[in-house]
Amino acid sequence: MSDIILQLNQIQKSFEGTEVLKGIDLEIERAEFITLLGSSGCGKTTTLRIIAGLETPDSGSVLLEGQDITSLAPNKRNVNTVFQNYALFPHMSVEENVGYGLKIRKVPKAEIARKVSEMLKLVQLEEYGKRRPDQLSGGQRQRIAIARAVVNEPKVLLLDEPLGALDLKLRRQMQLELKRLQKQLGITFIYITHDQEEAINMSDRIAVMNQGVLEQVGTPNEIYYRPRTSYVADFVGNANIIHDGSDTFAIRSENVLINGEIPCVHDAVVLEKSFAGGQLRILFRLSDGQTITASRYGIDADIQVGGSIRIGWKQEHAIKVLDDEK
Amino acid sequence: MMKNRKSNWALLAPMYVFTILFVALPILYMFLLSFLTRAEVWGVDFTFTLDNYKRIGEPLYLNTFVESLKLAFLSTLLVMLIGYPYGYFMARMSAVWKKRMLLLIMIPFWTSALIRLYGWIIVFRTNGVLDKLLMGLHITEEPLKLLYTYPAVVVGMVYSLLPFMILSVYSSAEKLDFTLAEAARDLGASSFKAFWTVSFKLTLPGLLSGVILSFIPSMGLFFIADILGGNKIVLVGSVIQEQLTKGRNQPFAAALSAVLMVLTTLMIRIYRKVTGTSELEGLV
Known part of the structure; x- marks a missing residue:
């Protein structure tokens, strides 16, 4: 019955002899907001990079809509990423940044202009198209990074601790905005964070990761009220x-x-x-x-x-x- | 606000004094000298003339300028083609390898440039190291007679200028955030397209300073042409040196230098304009 858009099968990955991912199995539904939650070094960013195609797993497979994309180049996958430090191109204007993916795919200029301005309106930065990224605030850069990814209409949007660099107040506000955006666009979001409150506030489901293993996958309620392991209980609920x-x-x-x-x-x-x-x-x-x-x-x-x-x-x-x- | 300004001035003053004393004044002196007349025996007469500049228009000297420019362009181009990838990939290596590669570049600086050029004579001369190697491997049958040829001079130029290009590209690529290229890949760019539109663009300022550091000296490195080219290849630098020493014609040497300076500045400006580098500076 469920509509699986992305599937990870037994993903394993080591870096210089250290096993970072020890067989990750995860099924993600279409239009779902799922969070990979874990402390730093748990393997969540590596998992994301494998989905994006920026890393290749040592073994296991990644299926996007049933199609094996494990060794497909990042530019050939219908998946986009919002990077932790935003990774906006400093030598391009906001418009050029947002339109980059479309330009690369040779979308006609007029259409690029239309889509970019639509996108800037969506993230409420339509006045800022001509600016350079270094002329924007942290929150604004954040939104541009999201716009730059979303404009390509990815099947899955990956977000690597996108709010990590923002102050608390702005983070709260952006959490709501991201959630609204996800509902509005109907795109699958895979969100990475180490902040359990953020995970609980935004996610349809949370996957708690610890030392390269998925400890528990479930709704925020399940994770909070019925933790499967002591790690989940401690990390998510601060339980004794x-x-x-x-x-x-x-x-x-x-x-x-x-x-x-x-x-x-x-x-x-x-x-x-x-x-x-x-x-x-x-x-x-x-x-x-x-x-x-x-x-x-x-x-x-x-x-x-x-x-x-x-x-x-x-x-x-x-x-x-x-x-x-x- | 005012006070702040004043203290800034005090801090910057030594720099201004230094620049005026050792850069601006000598250049002014040189330009002044270029309009004076050579004295009969020694020094200059304070008689205004344009003859020095007219003389540069003579085919003999004009040709020297053309030859020098050609060699400078060719050397700088080769230095770019070799130095850019070297510096770029060095910046992406692990810290240990970066140190090793940097050391390899620095080692030659421990020896005088002249001595290193004489080393090339041993390589290039007839039946020298290169000939023996190529003939030993049966790639060539006869000595190539490379010494005192144009290619030998080009090799000497490239060899001498390469470190400056490598180091300035390296310093620019070192600061480059490589996740930017990943972001480009993520947005659909092939690895070449990602490099071309992002990484290369952002390291252009490094390439530019490398080009400046190669192009300007290559117009004047006359001793390379002298040592490896015999007296067959005459560059502006050689003429200036000759006029200063043997010719004892300071005003003419000054005029040649002035034209050379204007020419190189012009080239650099055109280059900046064409590549749009000035807009990129300070971004990485």
Whole structure:
């Protein structure tokens, strides 16, 4: 039933003896916004470059609409990239940048001009066509980089941490804009980030990557509420990882109950208390030596560092996960 | 604002003094000299004349200029063809290899240019290193008699000027962001098209400074033509040197130098205009 546009089969890649991708399998649906989420060095950029054709995998295959494109040159694939540092051509005007792909494919001049101005309107920079990239702000360059890729009507748009260089406020705004753009264009977006909030805000599905392996692929809800592994629980939900015998559980800090809240069955010592962003975070040490963090809104004056306390959690909030450490 | 300006001036003053003293004044002196008359025995008479310039119009000297320009064009072209790829690919090598390649370019500078040119005599002379090699490999049957020929001079020129081209292309290509070429590929350009429209365009300023550093000296490197060309190839540089020393005609030497200078400046301006390099400077 599902309409798969891009398929990765057992992608493996090593650089100078270091295995960067250890067999990536991923199916991406048409018009989907999927995020590859992971910390730096997890292999997400390499995966993207393999899809773009800028790297060739050691083994495995890439299928675009069922067609094997594994060893096809980057200029022969209907896939475009928004690069991390934008990679705008400094010697060309904004218009020339956006029209570059069309000009290369020998689209008639009048059509290039029409499409470019349409695109600049879409990213709300129609006044800036004659400028050089170095005369634009970071956010504007970002939009031009997107326009330059999207104007070629790619089947898949790859975005490599496109908002990484922007400040927080602008990033939030661009997240919404990107999402709007993706809905409007109906293009498949493969988005790379190390920011779990960004991933949760924008994605239809998230693929969490760790050390060359896909840990879990699912909707933001699935990833957040039903993490499969301790890595996902920690990276996406900032959850506590608690070992109980041979089992491993993920418990999010807001679900850790303190004194008087039932059921509090564990003895703990308060190690640290910090207040930030309207949130109180308390670090405890359990009697078996494991540490756990609880969070609350407001200030709880009764909790003293060094004091003994009873804490606990509801059964349904302890999510059983696979332990990545083992 | 005003204060800022003043302190800038103070900082820049030594540079201006230096430039005026050692560049502007000597050039002015040279132009002045070119309009004076040669004295009977030594030095110059302060009598204004245009004769020095008229004399350059004589076929003998005009021809020298044409020959010099031809050789300069040919040498610069060859230096470009060899030096550009060398500098460009060197910039893309790993840090270790960059160092090794740079060292290879620097080593010749540890020896005097004259001595290195005499080295070429050993290579080019009849039954010299090159002849022995080619005849040993049965590529040629007889000595090529290359020494004191035009090709020998060209080789000497290219050899002497190549490092300047390589280094200036390298410094430009080194700063080039190679993801730009990847972006071009991603947008549908073949690897050649990506290189031509992006990488090459952005390293043009480096190529330009290489061309300037090769073209200007190649008009004046008379000792190369003297050593490897015998006295068959006479360049403007040789004539100027001759007029200064043997001819003891300072005004005429100055006039020749002035024409040479104007000519090279003109060539460089045309080159900049044609390639559009001035717009690209400072972008990479």
